[in-house]
Amino acid sequence: MNDLDSKWISKQSNQQWFRKVASYFLLTFIAFLFIAPILFMIVGSLKPDELVLSQASTLKAFIPQQISLQNYRDVFERVKFERFFFNSLFINSTIVVLGLIVNSLAGYAFARLRWQGRSLLLLIVIALMILPFEAIAVPLFFQFTFLGLRNTYIAQIVPFIANAFSIYLFYTFFTDLPKELEEAARVDGASPLQTFVEIIVPVSKPVFATVAILTFLTEWRSFLWALMITIDEKVRPLPLAIATFQTLPPIQWGDIMSFGVMMVAPILVVFLLFQKWFVKGVASTGTKG
Amino acid sequence: MINQKTRSLNDDTRIAISMVAPALTGLFLFVVLPFALALVFSFTNLRLGSPLPIQFWGFEQYRRIWLDPSFRQALLNNALFALIVVPIQTTLALGLALLLNRPLKGMAVFRTLFFMPVVFPMALVSVIWTIIYAPGSDGMMNAFLKFMTLGFWQPRDFLHDPALALPALMLLSIWQGVGFQMVIVLAGLQSIPTSLYEAARVDGSDRWNQFRYITLPQLRNTLIFVVLVTTILSFRLFDSVRIMTRGGPGNATTTVMNEAIKAAFDQQKMAKGSAITVTFFLIVLVITLLQRLLVQEERTIE
Secondary structure, three states: OOHHHHHHHHHHHHHHHHHHHHHHHHHHHHHHHHHHHHHHHHHHHOOOHHHHHHOOOOHHHOOOOOOOOHHHHHHHHHOOHHHHHHHHHHHHHHHHHHHHHHHHHHHHHHHHOOOOOHHHHHHHHHHHOOOOOHHHHHHHHHHHHHOOOOOOHHHHHHHHOOOHHHHHHHHHHHHHOOOHHHHHHHHOOOOHHHHHHHHHHHHOHHHHHHHHHHHHHHHHOOOHHHHHHOOOHHHOOHHHHHHHHHOOOOOOHHHHHHHHHHHHHHHHHHHHHOHHHHHHHHHHHHHHO | OHHHHHHHHHHHHHHHHHHHHHHHHHHHHHHHHHHHHHHHHOOEOOOOOOOOOOOEOOOHHHHHHHHOHHHHHHHHHHHHHHHHHHHHHHHHHHHHHHHHOOOOOOHHHHHHHHHHHHHOOHHHHHHHHHHHOOOOOOOHHHHHHHHHOOOOOOOOOHHHOOOOHHHHHHHHHHHHHHHHHHHHHHHHHHOOOHHHHHHHHHOOOOHHHHHHHHHHHHHHHHHHHHHHHHHHHHHHOOHHHHHHHOOOOOOOOOOHHHHHHHHHHHOOOHHHHHHHHHHHHHHHHHHHHHHHHHHHHHHHHO
């Protein structure tokens, strides 16, 4: 290797090193912009109320000085946080679990069985996917008011179990599975339901995980419906609860921040633990779209 | 063998119907039926709690909302929102995905950090950003802008300023949503076969050309999808409006959904709310069909 070649190689690797450092620098700066509000919330929850606002314009907004859990105690004294938390958890888990059962069964029937009306109904399900919830919130509100089911768990769970997009995700996954899996079982005389439960489900963990995560993520954040259909604290879930709490006098920002921390911590922890699944699930909405 | 044949035709239909029934019943009762109701109500004067009997009103509700200044402003706001947020958020998502699509150490950490705001309920995001937008020099956003403009920025009350309220909502929407789109674009980037890039490198093409002629075309459908989803989300905007500004100051931040809920929920005007809802759906439908067309076009060319 001659002189010119080795000089060129070291120039390349210098450039590469510089690019690397610049990338990390840029990424860190952007990451800070993304994290700043979250950090602000966490640190604010540990500060006395007055300091949350007054220190917001300084770097002290991100650096706790005297850590105190008083705000967290205040929240529990002022409202029934446990109730809100239980409501969210109960409503969400029920929607997810029942949804997995109901939508996977439908997805399998569309994917693997031959029956009358299959193509037409599949087309309708796919067409329904574009309907956002907001397009039916108002009439749905009328339906449940008319039925006298305002302020119930039922109203917050039942409408969200069947989901066109979940059915579609199951449908595409099951269609891609190799047919040999079921053929052996069919020869043995197993019913489609048996085949589904004993053979298909065990190998379908990815799609079940994806649907579970996407459903949980969507429903945990639900605010509009809770606003319309709940009246008092009994069945009120977290997102609505923090919005009401924010206007509950006396307005103490430290308390509000700790309400927020407690509200988001569980799903944040779940996210951090199951990141790969989250990311996969979200990415798959893009490939199916 | 005879067993299998006789079972397949008949039984499949019966068992298929029973497997599909719960989901389809749910979809019918809670998606199709409400939508049909909305359609019907929008042609009446239905108002909950009113002693008057329901009357058929034809297109009167639609005529009224088109003349309603609040509704027109709402449409304008949603359109503005989409026109500004969609390009910014998509470009950001693409930029971040490109930055992360390298075999450098720690990329997963950054991906996590950028995605974190996505798991936050919008209600919580609204509450946090309300205090970030606090007026006066104590407010974080005011302080940040003062720092970035080297002292030129004067403190403003973002949420009560007709000119700044909507942009304020746009910013927090972008903050919350970019991570989601970024992950989708990143997946799209990672599905581009590296052989394409290798061939280009052998041909002597530089990074910019590789981006223009390989990356962008391969990402076309993914980007169109991201644009579609973000546009529709722009029209669905509700939570932050309701919690932070209630559509104010005046009508500066009202949105289509905010108007729908104001009508149907606050004022009990079910028919008006339904008409707005149906209009909203038509807008979403048009946008979606446009996207399908754009994607189909590419497929037939290939």
